[in-house]
Amino acid sequence: MIILAIDTSCDDTSVAISDDRKILSNIFWSKIKTHSKWGGVVPSEARRQHMEYLDPAITEAMSDAGLKWSDIDSIAVTYGPGLAIALEAGINKAKELSVSMNKRLIAVNHMIGHIYSTLALDSNGTSYSGLYDFDFPLLALTISGGHTDLYLMNKHFNFEHIGETLDDAMGEAFDKVGRMLGMGFPAGAKIEAAAKLGDPDFYDFPRPLSQSSDYNWSYSGLKTAVLYQLRKETGEHVNNTELSKIKMHDRSELLSEEVIHNIAASFQEAAFDSLLIKIEKAVKFYQPKMLVIGGGVIANFSLRDVLRKKMNAINTNIFFPEPLWLCTDNAAMIAVAANYYADNNLFVEDLSKLDRVPNLRIDL
Ligand code: KG4
Ligand code: ZN
Numbered sequence: 001m002i003i004l005a006i007d008t009s010c011d012d013t014s015v016a017i018s019d020d021r022k023i024l025s026n027i028f029w030s031k032i033k034t035h036s037k038w039g040g041v042v043p044s045e046a047r048r049q050h051m052e053y054l055d056p057a058i059t060e061a062m063s064d065a066g067l068k069w070s071d072i073d074s075i076a077v078t079y080g081p082g083l084a085i086a087l088e089a090g091i092n093k094a095k096e097l098s099v100s101m102n103k104r105l106i107a108v109n110h111m112i113g114h115i116y117s118t119l120a121l122d123s124n125g126t127s128y129s130g131l132y133d134f135d136f137p138l139l140a141l142t143i144s145g146g147h148t149d150l151y152l153m154n155k156h157f158n159f160e161h162i163g164e165t166l167d168d169a170m171g172e173a174f175d176k177v178g179r180m181l182g183m184g185f186p187a188g189a190k191i192e193a194a195a196k197l198g199d200p201d202f203y204d205f206p207r208p209l210s211q212s213s214d215y216n217w218s219y220s221g222l223k224t225a226v227l228y229q230l231r232k233e234t235g236e237h238v239n240n241t242e243l244s245k246i247k248m249h250d251r252s253e254l255l256s257e258e259v260i261h262n263i264a265a266s267f268q269e270a271a272f273d274s275l276l277i278k279i280e281k282a283v284k285f286y287q288p289k290m291l292v293i294g295g296g297v298i299a300n301f302s303l304r305d306v307l308r309k310k311m312n313a314i315n316t317n318i319f320f321p322e323p324l325w326l327c328t329d330n331a332a333m334i335a336v337a338a339n340y341y342a343d344n345n346l347f348v349e350d351l352s353k354l355d356r357v358p359n360l361r362i363d364l
Contacts, residue, residue: 001019001020001073001074001339001342002017002018002019002024002067002071002072002073002074003017003018003072003073003074003075003076003106003335003338003339003342004016004017004058004061004062004072004074004075004076004097004103004335005017005018005075005076005077005108005331005332005334005335005338006054006058006075006076006077006078006090006093006094006331006334007077007078007090007110007113007329007330007331007333007334008046008050008054008078008082008086008087008089008090009078009080009081009082009083009086009087009090009110009329010041010046010082010083010086010145010329011030011041011046011049011086012028012029012030012328012329012330013028013029013030013049013050013053013054013057014026014027014028014029014057014329014330014331014332015027015054015057015058015060015061015331016061016330016331016332016334016335017061017062017064017065017067017072017335018120018332018335018336018338018339020121020339021119021120021121021336021339022121022122022123022124022125023120023121023122023123023332023335023336024064024065024066024067024123025060025061025062025064025065026061026325026330026331026332027057027060027061027064027331028057028325028330029049029053029056029057040175040185041083041185043083043084043085043086044085046083046085046086047083047085047086047088047089050086050089050090051089054089054090054093055093058093058097069101072101072103073103073104074103074104074105074106074338074342074347075094075097075098075101075103075104075105075106076094076105076106076107076108076334076335076337076338076341077090077091077093077094077105077106077107077108077334078090078108078109078110078113078331078334079091079107079108079109079354079355079356079357079360080109080110080356080357080358080359080360081109081110081111081146081147081357081358081359081360081361082110082146082356082358083358084356084358087356087357087358088356091107091354091355091356095351095354098348098351099351104347104348105347105348105351105354106338106341106342106346106347106348107341107348107354108334108337108338108341109337109360109362110329110334110360111142111144111147111149111360111362112157112159112337112362113294113333113334113336113337114142114144114294114295114333115140115142115151115292115294115337116294116333116336116337116340117129117294117321117326117327117330117332117333117336118131118292118293118294118319118320118321119131119132119133119134119336120321120326120332120333120336128321128322128323128326129292129319129320129321129322130319130322131290131292131319134153134156134290134292135289135290135317136153136154136155136289137152137153137154137286137287137288137289138152138153138288138289138290138291138292139151139152139153139162139279139282139283139286139288139290139291139292140153140159140291140292140293140294141279141291141292141293141294141295142293142294142295143169143170143171143275143293143294143295143296143297143298144169144170144171144294144295144296144297145169145171145172145175145186145296146169146171146172147164147165147169147295148164148165148169148170148217148219148275149161149163149164149165149362150162150163150164150215150278150279150282151362152286152288156340156343156344157340157344159362159363161361161362161363162215162282162286163214163215163216163217163278163282164216164217165216165217165218165219166209166216166217166218167218167219167220168218168219168220168223169219170217170219170271170275170297171186171188171295171296171297172219173219173220173222173223173267173271174186174187174188174191174268174271174297175187175188176223177191177223177226177263177264177267178190178191179249179250180226180227180230180249180250180251181194181230181250181251181252181255181260181263181264182250182251182252182253182260183252186296188296188297188299188300189299189300191264191267191268192268192300192301192302194260194261194264194265195261195264195265195267195268195269195302196265196302197257197261197265198258198260198261198262198263198264198265198266199261199262199265199266200265200266200268200269201266201269202262202265202266203229203262203263203266203267204266205222205225205226205229205266205267205269205270206221206222206225206270207222207270207273207274207277208220208221208222208274209274209278210273210274210277210278215278215281215282216278217274217275217278218274219271219274222267222270222271222274226263226267229263230251230255230263233251233254233255233259233263234251234254234255235254268300268302272302272303272306275303276306276307276310279291279307279310280310280314283311283314283316284314288316289317290316290317290318290319291307291311291316291317291318291319292318292319292320293307293318293319293320294320294321294327294333295327296327296328296329297327298320298321298327299324299327299328304320321333
């Protein structure tokens with residue numbers, strides 16, 4: 001089945017075309033430069049740019065794939081989770097195309113897309129993650145700017161939510177710490193680069209919830225510990241200001257490169273340790289056939305390394321997409337997931353009822 005997929009969940013406009021799970025084209029129009037000066041994504045700006053870039057991205061995706069409209073079987077679109085008005089831009093375009101081109105529409109959960117990104121194949125049919133089908137039961141981890149969730153899957157499209165962050169998502173913690181270190185937005189890759197130059201044991205940052213008996217995480221306390229350390233380093237007066245009033249502003253002017261590198265390395269180490277403690281515990285308890293991981297944070301090579309080593313040590317297979325573009329937001333993963341929606345006959349029956357769901361959860 002040939003699917004044209006659209007993802008406008010956040011600030012990247014992405015359109016992809018797949019033939020079953022083979023990715024024939026995948027276009028991104030990234031507006032990160034516009035957002036970085038604000039230290040985050042401006043939803044109205046994201047929407048405006050999706051509306052401007054969607055048509056050219058669709059044209060380019062069709063031409064890259066060497067296809068015409070009569071070749072396309074279905075349209076897929078992300079309907080949540082994400083920024084409401086950004087999602088709406090993609091949904092409106094998908095509805096318009098579904099009517100004008102007479103194609104069936106598939107509404108896809110962005111986080112299911114991240115999990116199913118591990119099953120994407122290149123145009124020759126080679127898997128980008130090395131994985132060709134899920135072997136159940138498995139554990140699926142999503143780590144992105146908005147999510148840190150763990151699911152037990154006993155079959156396709158069966159998700160038992162067994163763990164989550166109780167506050168900040170992992171990527172969000174990277175972005176907030178990056179902001180304090182003057183790295184702009186998003187900061188994950190910049191923290192990774194700075195961490196390579198620093199000492200991960202220099203600061204002893206906390207691993208919140210590491211002793212708890214559940215599979216949950218908390219990243220907000222870690223972020224606050226970094227903030228307090230920065231205030232010490234910069235000589236800022238530490239009083240008992242309410243935490244909510246503490247500004248995450250850029251302190252990089254007052255810091256040496258060495259301090260920035262050590263903070264980045266020690267923060268990253270603590271963030272990864274927290275993740276690994278619960279993952280190892282869940283793997284030991286559930287004994288899954290494999291661990292699959294999707295989302296922007298798995299673009300981090302140091303995290304890939306420590307996870308691989310840990311899973312090797314406990315004889316568990318681990319899969320995540322190798323190319324970085326398949327980890328961060330992209331429409332290719334939406335196209336791949338859409339194949340499984342189609343297999344389950346999950347098409348949109350009434351276009352007028354399809355709406356954005358900004359807080360959409362995985363509970364099919
Ligand atoms: O999946 P994604 O593109 O968007 C969401 O669905 O949220 O994830 C974006 C997140 C951002 O927080 C970004 O800082 C983080 O992924 N990220 C990284 C790295 N590359 C992207 N975090 C740590 N290390 C990286 N190399
Ligand atoms: Zn995402």
